[in-house]
Amino acid sequence: MERAEVAQWMLTALRRDKCLYQDDVVDYLIKNNDESHLTENTDGNQVLGRPLLNEFLNLTRNDVVWVRSGFYWRYRVAEDEPGRNARG
Template identity: 60%
Template sequence: MDAESIANWMLSQIERDGCIYQDDVVDYLVKAKEESFLRENSDGNLVVGRKVLDAFRKLTESTVVWVKPDFYWRFRVAEDEPGREARG
């Protein structure tokens, strides 16, 4: 497994379900014994690592946004402001 294949899996989940939560990506990587693609944030929680985020951004730069308050990614809609982050 590499960062690009994880990014592609994440996109496939968004295509199937409409969104993907960071916790679901973390669970997927832990179950696959691929913790090297995770990192610990300042609160001590496991989160998606930089290599995966970079690959996912490259794959979805203009089509997917991050909803920070709820920790998930979804497809961009017309109401979203420019940039990578959405309000919810």
């Protein structure tokens, strides 16, 4: 799958579910035999690669935040501070 296609799938899933877990995207890519968008982090876990993350960021820059504690994206709310990361 092309990077843009995966990022669009991510956006569709986010719109449908109102949040998107990184693990769900990793699972989707593995199930579709497309690990080219994944990389291994320092803990040995598969995570999304920077090029895919950047593609998704370009689609969602102003209205989506990353919740680091839960490893998921959600739509921005009024209480969120400026930037891409949310508290929680």
